[in-house]
Amino acid sequence: MQLPFFDEPSGHVIPLQDGELLYYPHFFNAEVADSYFRLLMEKVDWKQEGMMMYGKPVLFPRLMAWYGDKGSSYAxxxxxxxxxxxxxELSAINRHVSSVAGVVFNSVLLNRYRNGNDSMGWHADDEPELGRNPVIASVNFGATRRFMFRHQQAGLKxxxxxxxxxxxxxxxxxxxxxxxxxxxxxxxLAERINLTFRVIKPVV
Known part of the structure; x- marks a missing residue:
C-alpha cells in the first residue's frame, strides 16, 4: 500500500492532574481512515484471547492482535x-504516529470491537515492560466509542x-x-478498531 497522506495534525492538550492527553480528532482524513479500517479488518490475524478466572477460561469481549519488533513480547x-x-499498513501508521508523538514505538496492541457488547474493562497500562511514564498512542478507526478515565486516588473522572x-x-x-x-x-454500533502503540522495554 502506498504511504498515505494525513490531514495537518490539529490537536489540543487536555491537562489532567497527574497526567496529560493530546487529542487529534482528525489525524487521518476520512478517505485514509476508511481505507485503513477496511485493510486492517482483512489483513490482521484477529483472535479472541482469554484468561483464567476462578479456575475457568473466560474469553475477552473483543478480538485482539499483537504486532511488533522481535523481542517486544508483552504480558x-x-x-x-x-x-x-x-x-x-501497521508500519505506515506507526511512522506517522511516532513522528507526532516524538517516540519510536516498537509494538502495537490491536483491539476489534464488533458491536456495543464488546468492551474493555477498567485498567491502566502500567506493566513493567512499559517503563516509567510511558507514552502510548491510541489510533481509532470505525465507530465512535466512549473512552472513560478515573483517577485511582483523587476520585476525578x-x-x-x-x-x-x-x-x-x-x-x-x-x-x-x-x-x-x-x-x-x-x-x-458498527465495528471499531483501536490500535495502541507502545514502547516495550527489557525488564531487568
Missing part, C-alpha cells in the same frame, strides 16, 4: 504475547468520544494514577 492478564511481524481517524496520546504520569475503559453500550 498482561496472566499471559505473555509474542508479537507477529509488522504488516505494511474524565471521558471523551474517540472518533474515526483520531489519535489520542497518553503521556506523563497518567498510567500510574489513572485507569481507563471502553464501556459496553446497548446502542447499536
Amino acid at each position: 498482561f492478564s496472566g499471559k505473555r504475547y509474542e508479537p507477529a511481524e509488522w504488516i505494511a 474524565y471521558e471523551l468520544n474517540l472518533a474515526h481517524g483520531s489519535l489520542l496520546i497518553m503521556k506523563g504520569s497518567l498510567q500510574h494514577y489513572w485507569q481507563h475503559q471502553v464501556p459496553k453500550t446497548a446502542k447499536p
Whole structure:
C-alpha cells in the first residue's frame, strides 16, 4: 500500500492532574481512515484471547492482535504475547504516529470491537515492560466509542468520544494514577478498531 497522506495534525492538550492527553480528532482524513479500517479488518490475524478466572477460561469481549519488533513480547492478564511481524499498513501508521508523538514505538496492541457488547474493562497500562511514564498512542478507526478515565486516588473522572481517524496520546504520569475503559453500550454500533502503540522495554 502506498504511504498515505494525513490531514495537518490539529490537536489540543487536555491537562489532567497527574497526567496529560493530546487529542487529534482528525489525524487521518476520512478517505485514509476508511481505507485503513477496511485493510486492517482483512489483513490482521484477529483472535479472541482469554484468561483464567476462578479456575475457568473466560474469553475477552473483543478480538485482539499483537504486532511488533522481535523481542517486544508483552504480558498482561496472566499471559505473555509474542508479537507477529509488522504488516505494511501497521508500519505506515506507526511512522506517522511516532513522528507526532516524538517516540519510536516498537509494538502495537490491536483491539476489534464488533458491536456495543464488546468492551474493555477498567485498567491502566502500567506493566513493567512499559517503563516509567510511558507514552502510548491510541489510533481509532470505525465507530465512535466512549473512552472513560478515573483517577485511582483523587476520585476525578474524565471521558471523551474517540472518533474515526483520531489519535489520542497518553503521556506523563497518567498510567500510574489513572485507569481507563471502553464501556459496553446497548446502542447499536458498527465495528471499531483501536490500535495502541507502545514502547516495550527489557525488564531487568
